[in-house]
Amino acid sequence: MVKKSKKSSRVFTKQQQLRAHKLHQRIVGVSVVIAALILALILVLTIPAKIHDDARLRRINDIYASVKVSDQYTLQYANVFGAKRLYGYDKGRSFSSEKNYVRGANVDVTAKDLDTSIKAAGFTFVDEPYAGSTEIQYHYKSAAGEYIRLTVTSKLRNDAFQNSYLMTGKFSDNDFKIDPNAGPSSVSLKVNLDDNNE
Numbered sequence: 001m002v003k004k005s006k007k008s009s010r011v012f013t014k015q016q017q018l019r020a021h022k023l024h025q026r027i028v029g030v031s032v033v034i035a036a037l038i039l040a041l042i043l044v045l046t047i048p049a050k051i052h053d054d055a056r057l058r059r060i061n062d063i064y065a066s067v068k069v070s071d072q073y074t075l076q077y078a079n080v081f082g083a084k085r086l087y088g089y090d091k092g093r094s095f096s097s098e099k100n101y102v103r104g105a106n107v108d109v110t111a112k113d114l115d116t117s118i119k120a121a122g123f124t125f126v127d128e129p130y131a132g133s134t135e136i137q138y139h140y141k142s143a144a145g146e147y148i149r150l151t152v153t154s155k156l157r158n159d160a161f162q163n164s165y166l167m168t169g170k171f172s173d174n175d176f177k178i179d180p181n182a183g184p185s186s187v188s189l190k191v192n193l194d195d196n197n198e
Contacts, residue, residue: 056193057082060097063146063191066121067114073101073187084194093197096147096190102155103185110185111136111152123148126196134180139196149190156182 012020060080077100085095103110115138119125123140126147130137135153157178164172 053082055082056084059146059193060191063121063142063148064097064099064189067148067189068117068120069101069114069189072105073103076100076102080191094192094194096149096192098188098190101187101189103187104183105185106183107136107152107154107181107185110183110187111138111150114150114152114187114189118148118150141196145193147190147192147196149188149192149196151188151190153186154178154180154182155184155186158186 080097087093118140123142126139126141128138137151140148160175160178164175
C-alpha cells in the first residue's frame with residue numbers, strides 16, 4: 001500500500017505576518033535612502049561642473065560680443081564651448097573656442113580693423129609670433145588673463161593652394177606668386193580663458 005504524502009501547509013500567524021511586513025518596510029526604506037543618496041551624489045558631482053561650464057561659456061560669448069565684428073564679416077564656422085578641454089597628449093594645454101569669418105577686404109585692412117576692435121574690447125596686444133609670415137597672427141590678453149588669438153590670411157591664396165593640392169597632389173609655382181595680402185580675407189578668432197598655450 002502506498003502512503004499518501006501530506007502537503008505541508010503553513011499558516012502564518014498574525015505576529016509572523018506583522019514581522020514580515022515590518023521587514024519589508026525596512027528593506028523598502030533602506031532602498032529609498034540608498035537611491036536618494038546615489039541621486040544626491042550624482043547631483044553634487046554634476047551640477048557644480050555644469051554651473052562652472054555655463055559660466056565659462058557665458059564669459060566666452062561675452063568676449064566674442066565685445067569684439068565688434070561688423071556685418072562685413074560672414075561667419076563660416078563656430079566651435080564655442082564652456083568646458084575646459086585639455087589636449088590628450090599635454091594636460092598643460094587647452095583648446096580654444098573658435099569662430100572663423102571671411103571678409104571682402106585685403107588681409108592688412110582686415111587685421112587692422114579687428115586689431116582696433118579687440119583693443120576696444122579691453123584686450124592688450126601681447127605679441128606677433130610669426131612676424132613676416134604670409135599670415136598675420138596677433139595675440140591679446142585681458143586684465144583677467146583671458147586670451148584672444150587673431151589670425152588673418154588670404155582666402156584667395158589659401159584656396160589656390162588647397163585646390164592645387166586636391167587636384168594634383170602638389171602645389172604649383174603660380175600658387176606661391178599670389179599676393180599673401182590679396183583679399184578676400186579668412187579670419188580666425190580664438191578665445192581661451194585659461195592660457196595662451198594652444
